[in-house]
Amino acid sequence: MVFLTKEEEAMLSGREGHAAKKSMEIIVALAKIFGAEKLIGISSAQVSGVSYKNVGDEGLEFLRVLSKDGKARVSSYLNPAGMDLENWRDFGISESFAKKQLEVIEVFKKLGIVPTCTCAPYLVADIPKFGQHLAWGESSAVAVANSIFGARTNRESGISALASALTGKTAYYGYHLDENRKPTLTVEVEAHLAGEDDFGALGYHVGKIVKSGVPYFRLKKKTATVDRLRSLAAALASSGSVALFHVEGFTPEAKIRGFEAGKMEKISFGQEELDSAKRELSDGAEPDLVCVGCPHASLEEIGKIAKLLLGKKVKKEFWICCSRSMMKAAEVAGYAKTIEDAGAKFACDTCMVVCPIEELGYRTIATNSAKASNYSRNLNGLKVCYGPLERCVSAAVEGKW
Amino acid sequence: MPANTAKNIVKKVQERKVLKGRIIFSGKCEGTALVSKEPISFYGSLDLKTGVFTEKKHELFGRSVKGSILVFPCGKGSTVGSYILYRLKKNNAAPQGIINSECEPIVAVGAIISEIPAVDRIDITKIKSGNKIKIEGGTISIESEIEKEGKKGKGQKG
DSSP: OOBOOHHHHHHHHTTTOHHHHHHHHHHHHHHHHTTOSBEEEOSEEEEOOOOHHHHHHHHHHHHHHHHTTOOOSSEEEEOOOSSOTTTGGGGTOOHHHHHHHHHHHHHHHHTTOBOOOOSOHHHHSOOOOTTOBOEEOOHHHHHHHHHTSOOBOOOOOHHHHHHHHHHSEEESOGGGSGGGGSOOEEEEEOSOOOSHHHHHHHHHHHHHHHTTSOEEEEESSOOOOHHHHHHHHHHHHHHSOOOOOEETTTSHHHHHHOOOGGGSEEEEEOHHHHHHHHHHTOOOSSOSEEEEOSSOOOHHHHHHHHHHHTTOOOSSEEEEEEOHHHHHHHHHHTHHHHHHHTTOEEEESOOTTTSOGGGGTOOEEEESOHHHHHHHHHTSOOEEEEOOHHHHHHHHHHSOO | OOOOOOOEEEEEEEEEEEEEOEEEEOOEEEEEEEEOSSOBOOTTTBOTTTOBBOOTTSTTTTOBOTTSEEEESOBOSOTTHHHHHHHHHHTTOSOSEEEESSOOHHHHHHHHHHTOOEEESOOGGGOOTTOEEEEETTEEEEEEEEEEEEEOOTTOOO
16 A cells, blocks of 8 residues: 555546645656655656657657646756757658657647756756755766665656656655665776776676676775766666666765675676677777767867867768757867867767667767667667777767777 | 266356456456467557467467457566457457556557556456357456366266
C-alpha cells in the first residue's frame, strides 16, 4: 500500500484535472513496483523524451492531450531535442522533421516546462543542492546530480519525469534513501587518466561490470575535475545503468560519509584496461564529422576549443553541442567569434545521440565522448574515431585523424 | 447398425482456472492468450501499424499482438517502449490486456498511458497460448480446452 497525502489523493481523484490524474496514476504504479511506502515532493524535474525521433506522432498526441489541463508544479526543464531549434536548416534537417519537432517543443512550453533543451541543466538552470530530491530523466544528468552534487534522484523515464513535473512528486524509493547510496564496488584506478576521454573510457569499462551498482573510485593519480567526472558519469550511465558513483577525496558524499573501501568487492583499472577500453570505443578510420559536447559543453570546455582554433580554419564539419544559454555565454566571453571564424558550428538544443545524424549522410564521427561513441555505434550505425579534445580539434583542422 | 463397443474416447473438456494478481492498470477485457517465455522490449521489436513482432531472435517473431492478451515475464529495453505501446493502441494494433510475472516501469507506464488493463504477480506458466482469458481488475480467469479420456456408456453411438 502506498500512503498518499490529501493533496496527492486530490490529484489522483481527478479533481485537479486529467493530466494530474494520469500523472499520479503513473507515479503510484511506480511506487507499487518499487516498494515505495509513500511519495515525496521534488525541487525540480528534468524531462526527457523530447526528440521527435523518439516520441513520434503518437507521443506528440499524448503530450497534446496532457497539455489541455496540465501544468508543471515545480521548476521543470527539457532534455535535448532532435535538432538545433533555430539553425536546423544549416544542419540539413528536413522541413517535415523540423515542423514536428517544433510542435513538440510548443506543447512542452504549454505544459510550463522550460525549453532549456540540454542534458546539463545544472550548468544553466537549477543548481542541485546536497540532499535535495529531484526527478530527472537524463541518465548522465542523473549521475552528475547524485554523484557530483550529492542530490537525490532515480533514473526516471521521460514519461515518469513528466508525471513528476506535473505533480511535483516522485515515489520515495531507490536513491532517495540513504541506505541505497552506499558504494557496492571499489575501483582501484592505477592508470593515469590524462583527459576526459580517459575518464570516459574508465566509465565505459566499469559500467559494463557494475551495471546498476554504485562504484567507488580511488584514483592513484588525482586528475579528476568536474568536467572529467561529467564524462565519467555519462559513460557509466550509458554503458551500464549507473545512477550514482563516488570518487574518494572528491565527491561530497565520499568526503562526508567516508566509505570503507576495504569491505567491498574490488576491481583494478590499469593501463592495460585503459588501452583496451579506448580500442573498443574506436572503430573508424577517417571521420566525416567531428562532434564534441556529450555531455553538453561547459564554458571552460568551449574556451579550450576556442584557444585551439584561434587563427585556424576547419577542413571537416565540426559541431560543438551545448545549450543555447551556454552558446550565448560563449558569445559574451568572446569564444563564439573565434570558433565561428574558424568555420566550426555550435549545435544548440540537440546532440549527436538524439539528432538523426545518420540520416544526414554522416558515416564516421570523431569524438571525445565515450557515451557518444557507444550510442553512435550501437544505435545510429556510425563508425567512431575516439580520442581527446585536442585530437578531435586537430582532426577538424588538418582534415586527418 | 454398428455394435456398441466400450472403447476409450478422448473428450475435449473446458477447464477454468482463476488466478489473482496485483493491479497495474485496472480494467476489464477478454481475449486469446499470446504467451512468451522471454521478456519483451517494445522499442525496436514490433511493427507499429500491425503489431507484428519483427525481432528475428524473439520467440514471438512473426506473431501479432493485436487484440491478444499478451502474457510475458516482464518488459525490458528503452523507456521509449512506453510510447510504443501507446502508438500501438492508437493504431488499433495493441494487446487488449497484459499479464506479467513481475511488471517493470516501461510496461507499467505504457499500460497506464494507453489504458490497457495490466496485472502482474501471476504465475505465467499456468497460461498457454490459445487459452481464453478474462481480466477483471486483478483477477485472471483462464479457460482452456483439455483432453480427457472417458469410456462411452451403453446405448451411445460410436
